[in-house]
């Protein structure tokens with residue numbers, strides 16, 4: 001049966017995320033307090049998307065826009081499409097930098113669709129929303145923290161591309177992200193990975209990933225050892241030499257630094273001082289961990305949500 005749609009507008013705030021965290025390839029992720037705000041309402045026909053902030057003037061309009069594609073998938077899961085859509089994105093998460101902008105768009109779209117349908121939360125609960133979002137993204141390690149907040153361990157089952165648990169992070173962990181001007185494509189970074197890896201490397205990574213869960217939740221003094229990776233960062237280094245150089249510099253100084261997601265941003269899981277300002281092509285920012293995950297509200301985007309900077313810092 002076709003769903004019944006709500007006429008009032010809805011909006012969602014979705015956090016940036018950093019996936020992998022070193023050894024936890026395609027599994028571990030962290031939500032960061034930098035947000036996109038997206039508003040949506042049902043219209044009588046057509047599909048319009050307005051973008052301000054990151055990606056403005058570059059992202060496709062209408063049904064090609066990733067938020068709309070995710071909304072369409074959400075509406076399909078809920079029984080049918082509305083007559084028309086108007087979507088407004090206020091983007092603060094840098095695009096194509098390894099900070100989860102595509103996962104944020106996907107989670108926003110799925111949650112907006114759910115919020116625009118009567119009884120949407122009953123018919124598409126959080127587990128189903130995560131499954132849908134992970135299927136759209138292709139891996140669950142960004143969509144899980146984006147939806148749930150905090151530190152997540154995500155995995156896939158043969159019949160479910162996205163399962164996840166959240167764990168509390170020790171209070172003194174304070175991430176810093178380093179974002180270059182250059183962009184990276186996850187598909188290119190994934191194509192750089194070998195089909196097989198040495199058994200010793202896989203075994204070492206399993207140990208470090210397990211240790212990282214302990215280090216992040218209970219003993220941050222172990223974060224440096226716990227963030228060592230041998231499964232993806234070395235294979236991708238040639239495609240992002242600036243990232244590899246900064247990572248090497250930070251780690252040589254004993255900083256628990258990793259490539260953020262598929263790069264090219266770098267994430268340091270510790271408080272840093274100015275010594276590590278990496279130059280004019282990079283911006284660095286301390287981003288606290290977001291613990292709430294994606295949040296949906298009734299009503300249109302207001303003044304605060306449209307602020308291109310300030311609202312991005314609120315947790």
Ligand code: HSE
Pocket residue numbers: 019020025026027098100139141142186189190232261262
């Ligand atoms: N785990 C994914 C990868 C994250 O590294 O390819 C992409 O954002």
